[in-house]
Amino acid sequence: MTADKRVGGAGRPRRRRPLLPRIPLRHLLPLLPPLGICALLTALGFLTHVLSPLSGLLLLAPVLAGLRLDARHTAAVGAVALLLGLLVDGRAWSPGFAAHWGGLLTGSVLSVHAAARRTALERVLARVSEVSRIAQAAILxxxxxxxxxxxxxxxxxxxxxxxxxxxxxxxxxxxxxxxxxxxxxxxxxxxxxxxxxxxxxxxxxxxxxxxxxxxxxxxxxxxxxxxxxxxxxxxxxxxxxxxxxxxxxxxxxxxxxxxxxxxxxxxxxxxxxxxxxxxxxxxxxxxxxxxxxxxxxxxxxxxxxxxxxxxxxxxxxxxxxxxxxxxxxxxxxxxxxxxxxxxxxxxxxxxxxxxxxxxxxxxHTGLTPGSHPGAPEPPGLLGPLEPPPTLSG
The missing domain is CATH 3.60.40.10 (PPM-type phosphatase domain)
Structure with a gap:
């Protein structure tokens, strides 16, 4: 019995699972603007050596994400901002570290909550719009x-x-x-x-x-x-x-x-x-x-x-x-x-x-109750008929 086993005896090697799950590109594209803000602020902080004030500006990333993305993507952006804020303020270890990072944490949590509320309202609005569309189609x-x-x-x-x-x-x-x-x-x-x-x-x-x-x-x-x-x-x-x-x-x-x-x-x-x-x-x-x-x-x-x-x-x-x-x-x-x-x-x-x-x-018989094809029209019921067109010339 060999150690090199084959799957199902078919002679094919077992496929290795990737260490990280593959994420579709359409899921990553919405994250690029807020993550780009995080990267830009972090780079400016290290280049200018003004770290503590810039760490508070990292809050812009989760706030902007909460305005456009769902709660899950906003939470991902907030986590990145928190890690970068910990890195920036942690290196400077300024006395205001707790205030800066605590404000960033609070803002990130509130952004996630706002994103969840907004997406829930959007789903309700979509359902109401669909019901309205169906109702209008039934009317006309x-x-x-x-x-x-x-x-x-x-x-x-x-x-x-x-x-x-x-x-x-x-x-x-x-x-x-x-x-x-x-x-x-x-x-x-x-x-x-x-x-x-x-x-x-x-x-x-x-x-x-x-x-x-x-x-x-x-x-x-x-x-x-x-x-x-x-x-x-x-x-x-x-x-x-x-x-x-x-x-x-x-x-x-x-x-x-x-x-x-x-x-x-x-x-x-x-x-x-x-x-x-x-x-x-x-x-x-x-x-x-x-x-x-x-x-x-x-x-x-x-x-x-x-x-x-x-x-x-x-x-x-x-x-x-x-x-x-x-x-x-x-x-x-x-x-x-x-x-x-x-x-x-x-x-x-x-x-x-x-x-x-x-x-x-x-x-087109246009029958009325009790009438039959060819029957004379009841006088006064239908009214006078338009006169036939006259031939000119």
């Missing part, structure tokens, strides 16, 4: 789906920093009465507008599924939001219901939808209505949809974007160019790039964009 998720033959794509920009939900809102609901879409704008930005934004979306989802008339959805939403609004506060909103070769709209003080097809036209209500929260009495209006038409719903952040000269964003011209892109996602992206470029690269207001494109108009 991006939409890229097809609802009963209608492609719906959304684009949203929140002007408030560190927020994804502000005063602009949108939602879609595939109901027994057809696809219904809302786009609205509440007062405020960021976190201050989030509760009202969530209440508006929640109210729409509840009413859209069980309220027959679109006009009644708007009136019911007004009744729900009014108690939550302060004086002179309101919510603008436009509600759209997709039917057979048409859409039905109820507009409460909101910018009108834009229809893009053979022409570009704003679908303005003949009789304007007040915003939600101001007791509106809106009417429902019907507009035709032809094969290939697209419908853009938007908030006032789009049309009120200004350039350096104070000129508003030219919506009709920009939409005629951007929204003809074959892909709805690319069309919205081009329109958003245009308004961003127009405003100098930064938007100062929230912007919500919803692009709807019926892929097959024959699939």
């Amino acid at each position: 998720p991006p939409v890229a789906e097809e609802f009963a033959g209608t492609l719906v794509r959304t684009r949203h920009y929140c002007a408030a920093p560190d927020a994804t939900v502000g005063g602009d809102l949108y939602d879609c609901a595939l109901t027994p009465f057809g696809l219904r879409v809302i786009v609205g704008d509440v007062r405020g930005h960021g976190a201050e507008a989030m509760p009202l934004t969530a209440a508006t979306i929640s109210g729409f989802r509840d009413l859209a599924y069980r309220t027959r008339e679109l006009r009644s959805v708007a009136i019911g939403l007004d009744a729900r939001l009014t108690p939550r609004l302060a004086d002179e506060e309101f919510v603008t909103a436009v509600l759209v219901e997709f039917g057979n070769c048409e859409i039905r709209t109820v507009n409460c003080g909101h910018p009108p939808p834009l229809r893009v097809g053979t022409d570009v036209k704003l679908l303005e209500p003949p009789k304007p209505a007040l915003p939600l929260g101001l007791r509106p009495d809106p009417e429902q209006y019907r507009f035709r949809l032809s094969p290939g038409d697209r419908l853009l719903l938007y908030t006032d952040g789009l049309i009120e974007a200004r350039n350096t000269e104070g000129t508003h964003f030219p919506l009709l011209e920009a939409a005629a160019e951007a929204l003809t892109d074959p892909l709805p996602e690319s069309a919205l992206a081009r329109l958003y790039e245009q308004v961003t470029a127009h405003s100098g690269g930064t938007l100062t207001d929230d912007v919500a964009l919803v692009l709807c494109q019926p892929s097959d108009l024959r699939t």
Whole structure:
């Protein structure tokens, strides 16, 4: 039996373990500035032979480490500073050694404590931010789906920093009465507008599924939001219901939808209505949809974007160019790039964009309870239909 044993009989020599553990470079880089301060002060102390005063300056290293590093790295820097302070003052052995080194020890301990508190608060803030991000995504998720033959794509920009939900809102609901879409704008930005934004979306989802008339959805939403609004506060909103070769709209003080097809036209209500929260009495209006038409719903952040000269964003011209892109996602992206470029690269207001494109108009029945395809429309329920376009020439 030989003394030179092999591991597992495989003929390979046993690998020696390193005396010191390997530390990744990313863990060492944050230590370089405070340790560099320690080295610099120590070198100055020996070169100038002024040791005792400089030993107190070593406290800068753990203090700076505590401002940026975690408790473990700060403790490592403090230990190095204490050893160097012991070396410097120990050689001089000045009468103030105990005071200098004791102050350095106390400062190092306090720096470690401060670093631990700071990193704990940062972890809590990170968790809160993540919860906030998830909650905001649940309130206003991006939409890229097809609802009963209608492609719906959304684009949203929140002007408030560190927020994804502000005063602009949108939602879609595939109901027994057809696809219904809302786009609205509440007062405020960021976190201050989030509760009202969530209440508006929640109210729409509840009413859209069980309220027959679109006009009644708007009136019911007004009744729900009014108690939550302060004086002179309101919510603008436009509600759209997709039917057979048409859409039905109820507009409460909101910018009108834009229809893009053979022409570009704003679908303005003949009789304007007040915003939600101001007791509106809106009417429902019907507009035709032809094969290939697209419908853009938007908030006032789009049309009120200004350039350096104070000129508003030219919506009709920009939409005629951007929204003809074959892909709805690319069309919205081009329109958003245009308004961003127009405003100098930064938007100062929230912007919500919803692009709807019926892929097959024959699939949109817009049925009401008790009706069937081909049945005559109940008189007075849907309102007058937009007259067909006239042929020029």
